[in-house]
Amino acid sequence: EIVLTQSPGTLSLSPGERATLSCRASQSVSSSHLAWYQQKPGQAPRLLMYGASSRATGIPDRFSGSGSGTDFTLTINRLEPEDFAMYYCQQYGSSPNTFGGGTKVEIK
Amino acid sequence: EVQLLQSGAEVKKPGESLKISCKGSGYSFNSYWITWVRQMPGKGLECMGIIYPGDSDTRYSPSFQGQVTISADKSISTAFLQWGSLKASDTAIYYCARHARMGATLSYTDSWGQGTLVTVSS
Numbered sequence: 132e133i134v135l136t137q138s139p140g141t142l143s144l145s146p147g148e149r150a151t152l153s154c155r156a157s158q159s160v161s162s163s164h165l166a167w168y169q170q171k172p173g174q175a176p177r178l179l180m181y182g183a184s185s186r187a188t189g190i191p192d193r194f195s196g197s198g199s200g201t202d203f204t205l206t207i208n209r210l211e212p213e214d215f216a217m218y219y220c221q222q223y224g225s226s227p228n229t230f231g232g233g234t235k236v237e238i239k
Numbered sequence: 240e241v242q243l244l245q246s247g248a249e250v251k252k253p254g255e256s257l258k259i260s261c262k263g264s265g266y267s268f269n270s271y272w273i274t275w276v277r278q279m280p281g282k283g284l285e286c287m288g289i290i291y292p293g294d295s296d297t298r299y300s301p302s303f304q305g306q307v308t309i310s311a312d313k314s315i316s317t318a319f320l321q322w323g324s325l326k327a328s329d330t331a332i333y334y335c336a337r338h339a340r341m342g343a344t345l346s347y348t349d350s351w352g353q354g355t356l357v358t359v360s361s
Contacts, residue, residue, distance in 0.1 A: 132301065166347035168284075175334055175351040176284065187349065219284055223345045227300040228274065230284040 135231035143239040150207040154220035164224035243352035258321035261335030268316035269293040272338040279331045
């Protein structure tokens with residue numbers, strides 16, 4: 132199965148700054164079938180991005196995704212207070228779907 | 240509106256059995272795969288397996304094969320996750336989630352249940 136490694140484990144930033152989250156796959160993710168989810172404490176994950184760069188319904192445009200093959204990035208421009216949370220990448224290009232270990236974006 | 244409503248929190252003893260549920264509404268439940276996801280305390284997300292309610296075709300992730308049983312009853316738009324003999328290490332939150340693309344085994348998930356907390360302790 133494809134192993135996803137997210138870095139950094141924790142990102143300490145201030146509101147208004149830019150966050151850059153990385154997701155690296157152990158083998159190429161077919162057709163850029165890579166998604167990003169946000170999870171806040173006590174809540175279920177929420178879909179942010181799919182197809183590496185497509186925003187899900189209702190997701191603000193300060194969120195953007197890029198990458199292909201084995202290297203993917205989630206960028207959050209101008210962090211808002213509600214953006215401080217855990218973020219997970221997921222590949223769905225091969226079975227089984229797998230998730231990365233997560234990146235915590237915390238307030239500095 | 241697509242909704243997945245999961246059954247409530249459970250407290251069980253090691254060795255006991257358990258079946259939790261996930262009821263879908265607001266869409267054609269039979270036509271979308273459902274994924275079950277485990278989140279152990281303070282840890283990340285793990286895909287356990289998937290099921291297609293239309294014909295109960297089920298696929299397990301290798302780590303969970305033989306450890307749990309995934310099933311569905313399309314007549315009541317509900318998917319299930321069950322254990323025959325719980326262990327303390329099964330303590331976790333379990334989520335069901337709908338695949339976004341109709342009929343696709345390989346898909347991201349666009350709707351999630353609220354989660355079911357399972358606590359296994361003697």
